[in-house]
Structures are given as C-alpha cells and as structure tokens.
Amino acid sequence: MSDVLSFNNPVFSQFAFYSGVVLCKTLIMGPATSFFRMKNETFSNEEDCKLSKDKSLKPKFNDATVERIRRCHQNDLENNIPFLLIGLLYVASEPYENVALYLFRTFAAARLLHTVAYLTPLPQPTRALCFMVGVGVNGLMLFRAFTQAQY
Numbered sequence: 001m002s003d004v005l006s007f008n009n010p011v012f013s014q015f016a017f018y019s020g021v022v023l024c025k026t027l028i029m030g031p032a033t034s035f036f037r038m039k040n041e042t043f044s045n046e047e048d049c050k051l052s053k054d055k056s057l058k059p060k061f062n063d064a065t066v067e068r069i070r071r072c073h074q075n076d077l078e079n080n081i082p083f084l085l086i087g088l089l090y091v092a093s094e095p096y097e098n099v100a101l102y103l104f105r106t107f108a109a110a111r112l113l114h115t116v117a118y119l120t121p122l123p124q125p126t127r128a129l130c131f132m133v134g135v136g137v138n139g140l141m142l143f144r145a146f147t148q149a150q151y
C-alpha cells in the first residue's frame with residue numbers, strides 16, 4: 001500500500017501523465033487570454049489600459065473572444081481540479097489497471113475536445129457531450145473511492 005502513490009505503481013504513473021496533459025491544457029488558457037486581451041485591446045483594469053498606446057482606452061468586459069477563452073478556462077478549473085483530487089482517491093483505492101487507464105484517457109480526450117468545441121466553436125451538443133463524459137468519469141472514480149473507503 002505504501003507504494004500506491006508512487007511512480008512505481010503503473011496506475012499512479014498513468015494518472016500523473018493524464019493529469020499533466022489536462023494541467024498543461026488548463027495552464028495554456030491564462031496566456032491565451034492575455035494574448036487576446038492585447039490583440040483586441042480588451043483590458044479589465046484601468047492600470048492595464050494605461051499600458052496601451054491609446055491613452056483613452058477604458059476597461060472592457062464584453063470582447064467575445066476574450067470572454068469565450070475565459071469561460072473555457074473557468075470550465076477547465078471546474079472539471080480538471082476535481083479530476084486531480086478525485087483521481088488521487090481513486091488511485092489509492094487500487095483499481096484495475098486497464099479500467100483506470102481507460103478512464104484517464106477518456107477524461108483527457110473529453111476535456112481536450114471540450115476546448116476544441118468551445119473555441120472553434122462547434123455546434124452543440126458537442127461541447128455538452130464532452131462535458132458530460134468528463135463529469136461521468138469523475139463520478140465513476142468517486143463512486144469507486146467511496147465504495148472502497150471506510151466510514
């Protein structure tokens with residue numbers, strides 16, 4: 001049991017890999033927001049506006065691109081952070097390796113596709129389905145952790 005949360009455990013190692021994938025994806029959203037803020041001259045604070053050549057610029061909160069990236073980032077935070085926490089409990093429950101790998105891959109694929117669907121944007125229900133697959137994986141992992149835990 002002491003080796004469960006170590007890279008000697010293939011399930012933890014695979015979990016670390018797919019967590020890294022979704023974390024990288026989430027981390028990219030901040031710089032992507034900054035990039036489009038500068039490109040579209042859409043700043044949310046007075047002091048940021050002063051950095052622009054146009055000194056008459058005022059804070060703006062309704063740029064469609066910036067707001068879409070922000071919503072996508074927030075959605076990542078709402079889903080990927082629970083994946084990291086629930087995943088740790090799940091790995092500690094010592095699941096079957098092939099089932100765990102399938103769940104990790106499904107979650108990572110669903111979240112990457114969710115971003116593609118949000119930013120393209122693809123017609124609904126594409127994004128909703130990606131979201132539900134992610135929620136489903138988190139739910140299954142949490143169920144397994146609950147059923148293995150003592151109370």
Ligand SMILES: N[C@@H](CCC(=O)N[C@@H](CS)C(=O)NCC(=O)O)C(=O)O
Pocket residue numbers: 071072074075078127128129131
């Ligand atoms: N916080 C989300 C909760 C529900 C959710 O995550 N829905 C998915 C599928 S429709 C989504 O992509 N929502 C868009 C969003 O979070 O901006 C919301 O306000 O929509």
